[in-house]
Amino acid sequence: MKRAQLASGVSIRRSLGEANADQLAAVKEVIGKVRAEGDDALLHYTQKWDGVELDDLHVSPEEMAAAVDRFDAQLLEDLAEAADNIRTYHQLQELQGFRHTNPNGSYMGQRVTPIRSAGLYVPGGTAAYPSSVLMNVIPAQVAGVKRIVLVSPPGKDGKLSDGVLAAAHILGIDEIYKVGGAQAIAALAYGTETIAPVDKITGPGNVFVALAKREVFGDVAIDMIAGPSEIAVIADDTAFADEVAADMLSQAEHDPMASAVLLTTSEELADKVAAEVVRQLQSLPRQSIAARSIADHGSIFIGETMDELINAANELAPEHLEIMAEGAESIADRIDNAGAIFIGRYSSEPVGDYFAGTNHVLPTNSTARFSSALSVYDFLKRTSIIHYSEQAWQENEAKIARLARLEGLEGHARAVESRSWKKEN
Template sequence: MKITKLTNSISLKRQLEGGNEEQLKTVRQVLLDVKQYGDEAVRKYSKMWDGISLEDFRVSQQEIDEAVETFDEQLKKDLEEAAENIRYYHAAQSREGYKRPLADGSWLAQRITPLDAVGLYVPGGSAAYPSSVLMNVIPAQVAGVKRIVITSPAGRDGKLPAAVLVAASILGVTEIYKIGGAQAIAALAYGTETIAAVDKITGPGNIFVALAKREVFGEVAIDMIAGPSEIAVLADETAYADEVAADLLSQAEHDALACAVLITTSERLAIDVAVEVERQLSELPREAIARQSIENFGQIYIADSITQAVEAVNSLAPEHLEVVCQNAEEVAEQINHAGAIFIGRFSSEPVGDYFAGTNHVLPTNSTARFASGLNVDDFIKRTSIVYYSEKTWQENAPKIARLARMEGLEGHARAVESRGWTKGDK
């Protein structure tokens, strides 16, 4: 990894691959076809890109049961415990509406209601991501969403990974479809003969999925357009080089575009981490991907002080931040911009990815400056409610009418003046 002196101009922002005009044209055609032809178009694109022919692409209960029966029992227990942890953390995010009294029996209120239906996209193909199922479904369930749909591309055998089906079974989700790509996003957004449309789509995917989510936004809600994974580690001389290196590589192995950054006040640690990263890379099964990430987007910065390091982190606004230094909790209190913060030696980033209970769907590419990770609020709506008594109306109607006329909206003024005691009793 490259080692440089910290300046005030560092950034995590990258010129991301993908999203060119040809890809966008393809995605728009898929969306149009699925909107017009429904299931027929879904089958067409599933065969074209995933190499599978599916007459019925809904996962049967028998397939779910078989996955549960044949799945490793210890892994199933681990997923169940992870689910409990995630539910425990997100339960604290539940909220209720409120009602504020005014004079003369009038009142104002806000009503909290869950979305009716949400769709979760789970990446698939050669890999299985049951953690994505847990992280997306559980906040929706805590919010009270009644209908939760999962879509994920099937393998060449026409099946979804057992781990995905087991995770869904643990959460009681049974509406699952073996479709992926832009056609899955289109089906969730517009509906087909088989799949009823949803109100919001969440979950990560490849560039075609990301572009499709961006295109259907407005027809439905989406969670975010997430980029490749990022990790920043803020450390001093008390950190262990082999542990820091391992944490950096935990994100580098995700994607060749992933970004791993160490900001440290210790020149010795910087040198040792660079050596450790190279050593561990040679032993990593996903070495090719991780090495490309480290070579292109890996960096070690040496700061003059913890204060300068904190300023740099807030400028970066990384997806994941580990704080491994003396007085780590106090230092972490100074961080205003990070998707998730991991404090101390034993809070390695994968703890949050899988088990602690915090959500791993997080803002990337410095959007943590203004965005939050997936949470219960993503699955609710807030409705404002007004009740004015006749007396409150009488006191305020002239004021409202004057404000309306100030803006040139005579109809608004007349609407508020058209009611009340002047009509007499009915």
């Protein structure tokens, strides 16, 4: 783990690599083939890459019921409770329409409506996370999206994971297709005989999925392209080193590219956390991943004052920021840039990943400077409403025509004035 003194003017951000040109070419080919050949292309790629020959891309009601039956009853209850918490939180995310009326009878407004359809990509294999289903579907449901589709690559047995289907079941999602990779993104964006296109695609995925989402962006909406997980911890000498280390490792175990950063005023804590990370790594099942993450992207920064730590956190703009320090709440108030802030010792980061109710889809790679957690707002759109009364037009026509002519747009001026041509006729 790297260790450094914070210094003003030195960036502590990291920068991530560029996409691979071969991978991009492969993704473009897949998208082209799906657009041209539809379901045939989906079945072809599913055989090629998932190693299974399917007759039907649908998950049948029987498959769904069997998966739920097989699934552990206690875990089903845990997932349902998590879903309730997530729904409670997201229901507080309201976007108001409004109408502003003028005395001259004109009005301007904003109408808020849900997008019509959304597709959620769920990765396969060990990354088939039921929690991702909850975190992506619930905001869309709260927004009022009518059609929500789930796609995920089948295992070699031609099935999706019981956990993913159990989570979908809890949420009442029943339009589910067994297809993954760039081909699934293409199907959601452009449609096939079986899969009608959607207006927005969300959800995590491997590099091919991420590149495909970037490619179809504009034809459909996408969520952010998530980078590797990140955690930063602001801690002073009141923090417990084993807890700080465990939380850092919880992100490091995601990905060798994940980053875990400690920002502290305490040299003593820094020493203890460094030792604890090494100790806890020894027994971690995902040791090899976490060890690479810590070696390549783990850092401890020592600051003289809490102000320095706060500035560094704002510069880093981490996905997750934990604060385990005296006055944690007032420190949190001074953080502008972070995806999510976990305040106090008992707010370990996985609390937010699974259960508290906030969304675990968060901005990475310093984009918390301008991006935010996945939310209900992401599934809503706004339409501006303009009504000019005859009086409003009379009062303002000349001004509007002057401004249009200032910009050299005579046709704009004449359009507004065309209403007066009528009067003179």
